[in-house]
Amino acid sequence: MRQLIPALFLFSSLFLLFTFLSIYPLPVSLPFPFSALFPPPHAGAYKLVFILAGQSNMAGRGPLYSDSDPYDQYSPHLSVLRLNRWLHWETAREPMHYDIDVNKTCGVGPGLVFAKSVLQKVHYSYGEVVIGLVPCAVGGTKIEKWTKGLGLYDSAVKRAKAAVxxxxxxxxxxxLLWYQGETDTVNFDDAEVYAEKMETLIRNFRADLGLPHLPVIQWYLLIYLADMVF
Incomplete structure (x- = not known):
């Protein structure tokens, strides 16, 4: 019996570790999807899915640890999931894009706060629901990098289809939640053609997802004025 105690202790420790990592993933890209072994609650539930796309504003650059969260907006919620890079559902937590925007240091973004707000409002009307977030944003990307046929756009469409x-x-x-444009405000010529490119992007997403009336929630950014002469 004594010989079994170390083995049981090791097994229990590994089980707790894998379970913890599936619900609260580390803010780094790991070589193995722990969520595949131990999926979080509601992973197999029908979900209301929101695509998170754009650049750093969506990926998140806010401080992860702060005392300025009196309403507990950034803590995980078991009914809010995220689709990780391996296309497995895991409990959503900040940083939301830790395994997507891998060349940057990600932090707090708008995705989780938005999802928890939607969850609260929908819950009162329809009862228990599950929100599925599909992070796709990459920092420092101009809208032209989201052209159909290029990696960012094609990956976002693939991930969105996989989510449902x-x-x-x-x-x-x-x-589709779109928070992007800062890189396109540095040059006035880029800013002038932004609306046209944005309209094309929306048409492409709606066509490729087969959703002609897909709502697009867009954040707006002002043009940099530092180098402009009046």
Whole structure:
């Protein structure tokens, strides 16, 4: 019996570690998706899916540890999931883009706060629901980097389609959340053609996802004025 105690202790420790990592993933890209072994609660549930796309503003650059969160907006919620880089659902937590925007140091972004707000409002009307977030944003990217046929756009479409597949619980894509444009405000010529490129991007997303009326929630950014002469 004494010989079994170390083995049981090791097994229990590994089980707790894997469970913790599946619910509270480390803010680094790991070589193995622990969530595949120990999926979080509601991973197989039908989800209301939101795509998070754009650049650093969406990926998140806010401080991870702060005393300025009196309403507990940034803590994980078991009914808010994120699709990780391996296309497995895991409990959503900040940094939301830790395994997507891998060349930058990610922090707090708008995705989790938005999802928890939606969850609260929808819950009162429809009862228990699960929100699925699909992080796709990459810092420092101009809108031209999101052209159809290029890596960022194609990856976002692929991930969005995967998020609603039946083998992952199914779901419905509710909206594209777009927070991007700062890189396109540095040069006035880029800013002038931004609206046209944005309209094209929206048309492409709606066509490729088969959702002609897909809502797009867009944050606006002002043009840099430092080098402009009046």
């Amino acid at each position: 597949e039946a083998k992952r619980g199914g779901g419905r894509i509710e909206a």
